[in-house]
Amino acid sequence: MLAIRPMGPDDVGAAEALSAIEFGKARSSAHQRSWCTRTEHLLATDPGGCWVADDGAGLAGFAVSFRRESNWLLATFVVRGDLQGAGLGRRLLDAALAHGAGCERGMLSASADVKAFRRYRAAGFSLHPQLSFTGRVDRAALPAGLPPVREGTAADLDLLDDLDRRRRGAAHGPDHAVLASHCRLIVLDRAAGTGYAYLNDVGEVVLLCATDEGTATALLWEAAASSEPDADYEIAHVTTANEWAIDVGLAVRLAPATEGYLALRGLAPPVPYLHNGALL
Ligand SMILES: CC(C)(COP(=O)(O)OP(=O)(O)OC[C@H]1O[C@@H](n2cnc3c(N)ncnc32)[C@H](O)[C@@H]1OP(=O)(O)O)[C@@H](O)C(=O)NCCC(=O)NCCS
Structure with missing residues (x-):
């Protein structure tokens, strides 16, 4: 039987390569780098949650998990095909x-x-189906007169953590720095509600959290409006509890498809919330 051992920083490159093979998706070098940066960050902040096994052929499998306050989160989990x-x-x-024993919630x-x-x-x-909406944003469907968002800064961290706790029971804490290192942070903070979203380089949401559906909807419209004209666009990680996001996806004429599950223990699907695939 193969031995399981704690993961170390030297395992990260092989883990990235194995996950790319087993998920069957070619990754750009920027994606490879961000995968490694994120995994090194999780390993540095919570090494006790990261485990690997190897054999004569190299890395046989790994699981990268971490705790944030009383949440246990699994970022990635792979075993070699053979x-x-x-x-x-x-x-x-x-x-x-x-490693998550005693945590109230799992995601x-x-x-x-x-x-x-x-x-x-x-x-x-509990496994909740996730939807993904893909295609080209119908720019004629974008509403005029959206409430103005502002660019987020490090001064917003307490606000973001407070929103995270309300929606998923625990702050992202140190994970905000990793998200901010390669994403644009937009914030909407007004009497009617507060929320934030991280957008990638093509304007897709990689995490969105808000006090209310009106604010979440405005942030998602803003994201869709920042998409490149005539480029492929995706709204990912939409559980059916987040119908406000389904409605935006349909309004801009993206096509829905089911894609995996949001697996939860100790909490219901967060709303309004679009989770991050690894940092949740
Ligand atoms: C998911 C994954 C990490 C699990 O590792 P694994 O070593 O295959 O898992 P195990 O062998 O411990 O468990 C697999 C279970 O599926 C069952 N199983 C195996 N082959 C199966 C098949 N073809 N169809 C249905 N069930 C199957 C096994 O019997 C076992 O269930 P049981 O314990 O109830 O009997 C691995 O399969 C993998 O890397 N998959 C591709 C990447 C992926 O999707 N990762 C998960 C990301 S969320």
Whole structure:
């Protein structure tokens, strides 16, 4: 039986390569770098949640989990193809889950893999289907007169953490710095409600959190408006509890499809909220 051991910084490059293979998606070098930066950050802030196994052929599998206040979060979980379905995933996930013992809540974004589904359900997670909306934003559908957002700064961190706690029970804390290092942060803060969103380089939301659906909707409109004309665009990680986001996706004529699950333990799908795939 392969031994499980704590992950170290030297494992990150091999873990990135293995995850790219097993998720079957070619990654740009920028994506590879941001994957490694994020994993190094999680390893540095919470090394006890990160576990690997290796054999003569190299890295056999790994699980990267971390705690934020009383939430346990799983960022990534992979077993090499030739070893899948033989129980290694169970042992890696058990090691990661043990790190979260005593946490009130658990969150992870699951692939559609049936083996992953079995593991998460056996660990007591409820699996909520996620939707993704893709296509070209119909710019004629963008509303005029959106409330003005402002660019977020480090001075907003307490505000962001407070919003996180209201929606998912725990702050993102140090994870905001990683998001801010490669995303634009927009903030809407007014009497009617408060919220924030991180947008990637093509204006897609990678995390959105707000006090109310009106504010969340305004932030998502702002994101869609910042998309490149005639470029592919995605609104990802939409649970059916977030119908306000479904309505924006349909209004700008993107096409819905189901894509994996938001797996939760100890909390209902956060609303209004579009989670981050790894930092949740
Ligand atoms: C998800 C993953 C990490 C699990 O690791 P693993 O070593 O395959 O997991 P295990 O062998 O411990 O458990 C797999 C479960 O699926 C079952 N299984 C195996 N092959 C199966 C198949 N073809 N169809 C249905 N179930 C299958 C196993 O019997 C086991 O269930 P059980 O414990 O109830 O009997 C691994 O399969 C993987 O890397 N998948 C691709 C990447 C991915 O989707 N990662 C998850 C991201 S959220």
